[in-house]
Amino acid sequence: MTGQRAPEAVRLARARLTRIVEPGWEVAGRWLREFGPVETVRRIDEAEEGADEPPPLPGVRAERWAGLVARARAAPPPERDLARVAERGARFVCPGDAEWPxxxxxxxxxxxxxxxxxxxxxxxxxxxxxxxxxxxxxxxxxxxxxxxxxxxxxxxxxxxxxxxxxxxxxxxxxxxxxxxxxxxxxxxxxxxxxxxxxxxxxxxxxxxxxxxxxxxxxxxxxxxxxxxxxxxxxxxxxxxxxxxxxxxxxxxxxxxxxxxxxxxxxxxxxxxxxxxxxxxxxxxxxxxxxxxxxxxxxxxxxxGDMGELAPERHGPVLSRDLLPPATARVLAALPAQGAHTVAEISREAEGGADETIGRLYELRSLGFVERQGDGWKLTRQANRPVFPDGGAP
Structure with missing residues (x-):
């Protein structure tokens, strides 16, 4: 990768610290923020195992400090780790690098x-x-x-x-x-x-x-x-x-x-x-x-960014949903079963008989209703879904 890189001393210190401290340890994060990676590593490396003095870095108990020092003593040089991952086509990315998220x-x-x-x-x-x-x-x-x-x-x-x-x-x-x-x-x-x-x-x-x-x-x-x-x-x-x-x-x-x-x-x-x-x-x-x-x-x-909207979600459109309100009201007045007279339908639709007859003939031309003697009844098409491609369910 090309672009801005952290100073080599900083890179080596951070690579070494991945051997010494566990991920996400806030105390180590404070050390890095207050002292920087190079100074943090220096204090760990220069500490003596088993020393009775307080740890040279704050916020850690003596037992934990002793464990860090022991891990530092056992860790390989960071140059060896960097070479090892390079052989696998890998690299170390740290704050200060252009690639750092x-x-x-x-x-x-x-x-x-x-x-x-x-x-x-x-x-x-x-x-x-x-x-x-x-x-x-x-x-x-x-x-x-x-x-x-x-x-x-x-x-x-x-x-x-x-x-x-x-x-x-x-x-x-x-x-x-x-x-x-x-x-x-x-x-x-x-x-x-x-x-x-x-x-x-x-x-x-x-x-x-x-x-x-x-x-x-x-x-x-x-x-x-x-x-x-x-x-x-x-x-x-x-x-x-x-x-x-x-x-x-x-x-x-x-x-x-x-x-x-x-x-x-x-x-x-x-x-x-x-x-x-x-x-x-x-x-x-x-x-x-x-x-x-x-x-x-x-x-x-x-x-996502503004305007990256999901499509509207809705169920299938019924053919009756496309009717004018007055015509839809007459269609809704027809019960699901049996034939009914114009008087019964107009009373249920709250309209006049002449207007109801006109709407019924309009509905018949569209295939929603049919005459049966002196009455009117729904056809099977009345509740059929309309699919975008015109196909059947």
Whole structure:
């Protein structure tokens, strides 16, 4: 990648810190803000293991500090990590780089120290027009179908689909975008050179070829439950909004939506059957704070630019809906069954007999009613839908 780059000393210090501090640790974020990455690393590296003096950086207990110092001692040089990922076609992106997505700064002191990125596209440019699609790992066929449909629909409209590369809805969203020859980003909870889950090796490799694979953790690091939870804040911050497709009450996908709300992004949910436990969390999100969406057009109406509106939704138009009001009133006066006299119809329609007769003949010419002796009755056409293509249901 070309363009503005952070100073090399800063880049090396931040790359080293990804080996030392856990993602999203606010204390480390304050150190970076107050002292800068180079000074923060210097104080950690110059500390003596087992020293009784207070830690040279504020806000951390002695036990935690000792753990940081031990991790720093065991960490390889950052130059080795940078060379290792370069062999996989990856790079390290940090604040100060032209490629750094500015919206990640909304996380404040929980902002990533830096990101390891695999793939040829610009993360900053892609993040400007991106949507997160997340959901249950153990999803239903409905969840897979909706995840893939949303992924494809967003990609076809020029939006980048961001997800976590996991089984279930995440994988469906990625595959939907890839199948539409679109752009997608997988944010991993492990090193960018590793694949988790292992069954997604081909999927992650394909995302790296056609899109981007992103990770906070340094090369070779493994995922843990807490790292999955922390990873979700990056997904929410990178994107303009988060769509949840199937999630139970205790779901990491809901955590992503809550992060989106906290950051002032849109949180959306795709409803499922009210009897489905795997959609219970989505319904709770929709009941309290989220916005209901059913397709990509409705998502884009929320997150897109002014004028990117979803089409109007309505049921089939009945042929009787196209009638003039006075004629429609006469038609409505005819009961569904049996024939009725002009007097009965005009009384029900609150009109005169002559006017009613004229309207009845008009309706007969249109095929809505027919004469039966001295009475009038509805035909089968009266309630037939009108379809845009002129076809039948």
């Amino acid at each position: 500015g919206q990640l700064d909304d996380l404040g002191d929980e902002r990533p120290v830096g990101l390891w990125v695999r793939g040829g596209a610009s993360l900053r440019m892609w993040a400007l027009r991106s949507v997160a699609v997340v959901g249950a790992r153990a999803c239903t066929d409905y969840g897979v179908r909706m995840g893939a449909t949303l992924g494809a629909g967003l990609a076809e409209r020029g939006w980048v689909v961001v997800s976590g590369g996991a089984y279930g809805v995440d994988a469906a969203a990625h595959r939907g975008a890839l199948g539409a020859a679109g752009a997608t980003v997988a944010v991993l909870a492990c090193g960018v050179d590793r694949v988790y889950p292992r069954g997604h090796t081909q999927l992650i490799d394909r995302i790296a070829e056609q899109g981007l694979v992103v990770a906070e953790l340094p090369p070779g690091d493994h995922p843990t439950p807490s790292r999955f939870i922390l990873r979700n804040r990056v997904i929410a911050a990178l994107t303009r909004g988060t769509v949840v497709v199937e999630a139970a009450y205790r779901s990491g996908a809901l955590g992503t939506a809550r992060w989106a709300l906290r950051l002032g992004r849109h949180a959306m949910g795709v409803p499922g059957p009210v009897t489905s436990g795997v959609s219970s969390g989505v319904h709770e999100l929709l009941r309290k704070e989220g916005v209901l969406v059913t397709d990509a057009a409705e998502v884009i109406e929320l997150v």
